[in-house]
Amino acid sequence: MGDVTAQLAAIVGEANLLTGEAISDDYAHDEALSSPPQKPAYVAKPASAEEVAELLKAASTASVPVTARGSGSGLSAAARPLADGLVISFERMNAVLEIDVENHVAVVQPGVTLAELDERAAAAGLTYPVYPGELSATIGGTVGTNAGGMRAVKYGVTRNNVLGLQAVLPTGEIIRTGGRTSKVSTGYDLTQLIVGSEGTLALATEVIVKLHPRLPHGATVLAPFDDLDQVMAVVPKIVASGLAPHILEYIDNMTMAAMVYNEKLELGVPDAIRERSQAYLLVALENSDTGRLGEDVETLGGLLDELGALEVYVLEGGSARKLVEAREKAFWSAKAAGADDVVDVVVPRSAMPVFLAKARELALAAGGGVIGCGHAGDGNVHLAVFCKDPEARTNLLTGVFAYAMELGGAISGEHGLGRTKAKYYLKLEDPAKVELLRRIKSGFDPAGILNPGVLFG
Amino acid sequence: MGDVTAQLAAIVGEANLLTGEAISDDYAHDEALSSPPQKPAYVAKPASAEEVAELLKAASTASVPVTARGSGSGLSAAARPLADGLVISFERMNAVLEIDVENHVAVVQPGVTLAELDERAAAAGLTYPVYPGELSATIGGTVGTNAGGMRAVKYGVTRNNVLGLQAVLPTGEIIRTGGRTSKVSTGYDLTQLIVGSEGTLALATEVIVKLHPRLPHGATVLAPFDDLDQVMAVVPKIVASGLAPHILEYIDNMTMAAMVYNEKLELGVPDAIRERSQAYLLVALENSDTGRLGEDVETLGGLLDELGALEVYVLEGGSARKLVEAREKAFWSAKAAGADDVVDVVVPRSAMPVFLAKARELALAAGGGVIGCGHAGDGNVHLAVFCKDPEARTNLLTGVFAYAMELGGAISGEHGLGRTKAKYYLKLEDPAKVELLRRIKSGFDPAGILNPGVLFG
Ligand SMILES: Cc1cc2nc3c(=O)[nH]c(=O)nc-3n(C[C@H](O)[C@H](O)[C@H](O)COP(=O)(O)OP(=O)(O)OC[C@H]3O[C@@H](n4cnc5c(N)ncnc54)[C@H](O)[C@@H]3O)c2cc1C
Ligand SMILES: Cc1cc2nc3c(=O)[nH]c(=O)nc-3n(C[C@H](O)[C@H](O)[C@H](O)COP(=O)(O)OP(=O)(O)OC[C@H]3O[C@@H](n4cnc5c(N)ncnc54)[C@H](O)[C@@H]3O)c2cc1C
Numbered sequence: 001m002g003d004v005t006a007q008l009a010a011i012v013g014e015a016n017l018l019t020g021e022a023i024s025d026d027y028a029h030d031e032a033l034s035s036p037p038q039k040p041a042y043v044a045k046p047a048s049a050e051e052v053a054e055l056l057k058a059a060s061t062a063s064v065p066v067t068a069r070g071s072g073s074g075l076s077a078a079a080r081p082l083a084d085g086l087v088i089s090f091e092r093m094n095a096v097l098e099i100d101v102e103n104h105v106a107v108v109q110p111g112v113t114l115a116e117l118d119e120r121a122a123a124a125g126l127t128y129p130v131y132p133g134e135l136s137a138t139i140g141g142t143v144g145t146n147a148g149g150m151r152a153v154k155y156g157v158t159r160n161n162v163l164g165l166q167a168v169l170p171t172g173e174i175i176r177t178g179g180r181t182s183k184v185s186t187g188y189d190l191t192q193l194i195v196g197s198e199g200t201l202a203l204a205t206e207v208i209v210k211l212h213p214r215l216p217h218g219a220t221v222l223a224p225f226d227d228l229d230q231v232m233a234v235v236p237k238i239v240a241s242g243l244a245p246h247i248l249e250y251i252d253n254m255t256m257a258a259m260v261y262n263e264k265l266e267l268g269v270p271d272a273i274r275e276r277s278q279a280y281l282l283v284a285l286e287n288s289d290t291g292r293l294g295e296d297v298e299t300l301g302g303l304l305d306e307l308g309a310l311e312v313y314v315l316e317g318g319s320a321r322k323l324v325e326a327r328e329k330a331f332w333s334a335k336a337a338g339a340d341d342v343v344d345v346v347v348p349r350s351a352m353p354v355f356l357a358k359a360r361e362l363a364l365a366a367g368g369g370v371i372g373c374g375h376a377g378d379g380n381v382h383l384a385v386f387c388k389d390p391e392a393r394t395n396l397l398t399g400v401f402a403y404a405m406e407l408g409g410a411i412s413g414e415h416g417l418g419r420t421k422a423k424y425y426l427k428l429e430d431p432a433k434v435e436l437l438r439r440i441k442s443g444f445d446p447a448g449i450l451n452p453g454v455l456f457g
Numbered sequence: 458m459g460d461v462t463a464q465l466a467a468i469v470g471e472a473n474l475l476t477g478e479a480i481s482d483d484y485a486h487d488e489a490l491s492s493p494p495q496k497p498a499y500v501a502k503p504a505s506a507e508e509v510a511e512l513l514k515a516a517s518t519a520s521v522p523v524t525a526r527g528s529g530s531g532l533s534a535a536a537r538p539l540a541d542g543l544v545i546s547f548e549r550m551n552a553v554l555e556i557d558v559e560n561h562v563a564v565v566q567p568g569v570t571l572a573e574l575d576e577r578a579a580a581a582g583l584t585y586p587v588y589p590g591e592l593s594a595t596i597g598g599t600v601g602t603n604a605g606g607m608r609a610v611k612y613g614v615t616r617n618n619v620l621g622l623q624a625v626l627p628t629g630e631i632i633r634t635g636g637r638t639s640k641v642s643t644g645y646d647l648t649q650l651i652v653g654s655e656g657t658l659a660l661a662t663e664v665i666v667k668l669h670p671r672l673p674h675g676a677t678v679l680a681p682f683d684d685l686d687q688v689m690a691v692v693p694k695i696v697a698s699g700l701a702p703h704i705l706e707y708i709d710n711m712t713m714a715a716m717v718y719n720e721k722l723e724l725g726v727p728d729a730i731r732e733r734s735q736a737y738l739l740v741a742l743e744n745s746d747t748g749r750l751g752e753d754v755e756t757l758g759g760l761l762d763e764l765g766a767l768e769v770y771v772l773e774g775g776s777a778r779k780l781v782e783a784r785e786k787a788f789w790s791a792k793a794a795g796a797d798d799v800v801d802v803v804v805p806r807s808a809m810p811v812f813l814a815k816a817r818e819l820a821l822a823a824g825g826g827v828i829g830c831g832h833a834g835d836g837n838v839h840l841a842v843f844c845k846d847p848e849a850r851t852n853l854l855t856g857v858f859a860y861a862m863e864l865g866g867a868i869s870g871e872h873g874l875g876r877t878k879a880k881y882y883l884k885l886e887d888p889a890k891v892e893l894l895r896r897i898k899s900g901f902d903p904a905g906i907l908n909p910g911v912l913f914g
Contacts, residue, residue, distance in 0.1 A: 192649035279835035443896030
């Protein structure tokens with residue numbers, strides 16, 4: 001152990017290697033609700049791809065399991081280390097290397113946060129549109145989980161916005177995948193294979209992402225409906241309308257109540273409507289032209305009216321921003337309310353009503369409850385699960401995930417499997433497919449040092 | 458051999474297995490210019506995933522190399538079989554299984570052609586926007602090559618439009634990947650790994666694709682410029698404008714001349730301008746609203762004017778269609794003109810001018826020439842290469858590809874490596890990366906029966 005410590009310290013420098021008491025509690029967990037914290041044996045903070053390569057070689061030789069860490073804001077415990085493990089924290093590799101305006105591309109180190117990157121892009125009139133609820137998340141972490149967020153309905157998730165990587169293989173080789181181009185048909189797409197692999201295949205040390213024109217004008221519309229089924233029926237119509245909203249969220253009344261309460265929102269929804277409405281639709285539009293934006297808001301309003309909205313509120317700048325922020329923080333509201341888990345099942349858009357009905361039914365039968373909101377345009381349902389008994393909860397979630405898969409969906413749309421959902425995956429997924437994933441994994445990581453326990457249990 | 462024949466016939470039925478003279482020349486080649494035809498030993502036409510699985514098991518046992526075939530319109534000889542090989546032709550698996558309007562998704566068998574799918578989507582007011590020059594290409598073949606085409610600048614290439622697959626592994630297992638949802642973070646993305654793998658990892662037996670709203674109004678604009686550099690400088694400006702063209706092509710004057718001649722185009726470009734112009738930009742816009750389309754065409758015209766266009770022609774329906782079709786057929790013009798190869802290098806958009814200058818310089822030095830056109834919005838340069846001497850041509854292409862890679866691009870943007878570009882890839886790519894691809898390959902295909910010679914030489 002002392003030997004390993006000395007080796008690791010020689011690679012990153014004494015000051016950048018933590019062991020024992022020097023390791024703060026932060027490194028012991030991410031934001032997953034259902035995973036106990038675990039401090040690692042080592043935390044190393046490399047400054048370059050070469051240092052990452054040396055760390056991985058040393059870990060390989062000494063059979064030390066390695067967990068990469070961005071900001072630790074993940075929701076599936078994929079950044080939670082093992083007791084004898086090494087955390088590679090990318091906090092020092094946090095430079096925006098280039099904003100390439102002509103190619104609409106940025107080249108960044110993995111420790112850059114989403115907030116920083118978007119700020120830098122904004123200065124060039126561009127945007128990096130991956131907006132999960134937590135903007136302190138790092139680019140490396142979002143590559144790990146394939147993060148989505150509210151704007152994915154228009155701009156896609158992380159995988160749709162990552163063009164290339166520099167990555168270090170667990171065997172120590174530094175490779176480059178993809179490039180500064182939006183298309184490549186030259187060998188297997190390693191970029192897409194590494195995105196979403198939750199730190200189990202390779203560690204990203206540089207990321208090339210796509211930037212988009214930043215549209216200056218936006219409007220946010222809130223529409224209460226009698227029930228969730230109505231909201232769900234409206235979603236495909238809005239998608240088909242060509243209005244191309246960049247936010248298209250449903251929020252159930254319990255979640256809205258928690259958000260209003262926690263964030264002290266003033267939405268101007270009269271009591272009569274609030275009491276009647278079981279679900280809300282939140283839609284945001286953007287445009288480079290205010291005239292067109294106005295027309296589109298009009299069209300949207302008409303559509304919502306026609307499809308049964310109890311009212312259509314075009315929110316003012318301040319309250320719109322607050323509502324969107326409150327939606328981003330819905331996780332904290334759920335946590336504060338005592339939720340036992342948060343899941344982000346994805347199903348085909350049109351299957352959301354049957355899925356939600358079934359999830360509620362299963363929760364009730366388990367003596368618990370589910371409430372939530374979600375990226376309705378993507379069929380991505382975020383449920384706060386209330387069910388204290390661990391066994392009942394496991395059964396409940398097994399039933400919920402199994403039904404989502406039966407409908408043509410998947411266990412997670414954007415949070416990943418990590419440590420907390422792996423057992424469900426292994427139970428419910430086709431064994432032939434899991435075997436194939438294992439063979440891919442060992443093609444990258446023959447010694448199995450990258451994030452053991454994640455994804456494969 | 459007789460044994461294998463009997464086995465294969467038992468799987469697909471006598472009528473659907475061809476051997477010897479019954480195999481037509483068609484199965485011996487695709488449209489690659491630089492690969493000699495080769496008839497296979499067997500051609501099987503399965504009707505289901507189960508039959509494909511049985512074929513692969515039999516081929517595995519008998520060590521028969523297998524080449525999947527769609528329409529054979531590929532340009533890199535990836536569908537060219539081996540002499541002792543089995544071609545699995547998907548011509549009988551050609552049903553559109555579902556157009557799912559609510560989810561904007563189609564589920565199709567691999568033998569469906571792009572033309573058929575788009576026609577079926579059109580009936581529902583939707584479109585499948587993958588439009589390579591050859592609409593007789595099949596969905597399976599486009600999954601194989603990760604085909605692009607003119608509309609990729611707006612809608613992305615095949616990988617951006619494929620949501621899920623049913624695929625048969627060379628070991629005979631039938632798996633499902635992805636689903637009817639636009640996002641999944643549940644295990645490695647096998648869909649994206651199989652797309653673009655040129656029939657070397659698994660065979661797609663069902664494909665779930667994304668459909669898009671079909672915008673009813675379109676306009677096509679042609680702008681001649683003094684030289685190519687000017688055209689290239691305009692491209693990022695149009696991309697940044699937010700006009701979101703669905704076609705953004707450059708065409709050099711030699712290629713335009715060949716197109717005008719071969720397709721008898723009447724573009725209304727006066728001789729004086731034609732003689733002066735060295736390069737053209739072709740831009741197409743679409744909208745659901747004619748008013749907005751008109752405004753956008755106006756804006757585009759102003760932009761082109763300002764940026765040095767010699768003229769701006771808004772083409773009438775008929776001549777616009779003919780020009781776009783001629784562009785689609787540019788490959789045939791190049792072939793008719795005696796081109797020795799056609800390549801589709803991709804580089805960062807902004808690097809197109811230096812790349813083209815270097816390619817011309819290298820061609821001149823090799824005693825040959827390059828002319829072309831390309832998906833300028835994607836940095837995807839299609840070059841017809843004229844250079845008779847095989848050795849000089851190999852050197853020329855090595856130089857061209859090496860320079861593209863140096864610029865942050867790749868050998869192929871959408872045609873793939875197949876048999877014709879594999880040798881360059883193996884020479885120029887990082888060996889550590891090629892080794893990793895080989896390990897992935899053997900994770901899927903331990904016996905190495907799927908398309909040997911393709912990609913890995
Ligand atoms: C309030 C709140 C709201 C959220 N809302 C959303 C949402 O709407 N959508 C959404 O998708 N997520 C959401 N999340 C989850 C979270 O923000 C994302 O999972 C994010 O991607 C994690 O980034 P991170 O830097 O914190 O990564 P971490 O949690 O540190 O790590 C995540 C994974 O990435 C791996 N990893 C880290 N760095 C690298 C690297 N350089 N190379 C390879 N792998 C690496 C880790 O090993 C781990 O497997 C939310 C979280 C919170 C707390
Ligand atoms: C005039 C012309 C213009 C063209 N323009 C373009 C263009 O602009 N952009 C572009 O990208 N391409 C273009 N192409 C190339 C061609 O159309 C594409 O490569 C297309 O993807 C090939 O489809 P196919 O059905 O003909 O496939 P094939 O040529 O039969 O096969 C292509 C590859 O896919 C594999 N394959 C076939 N079926 C399956 C399956 N079910 N599962 C797994 N693998 C499979 C094959 O083994 C092979 O590796 C053009 C071709 C021509 C002739």
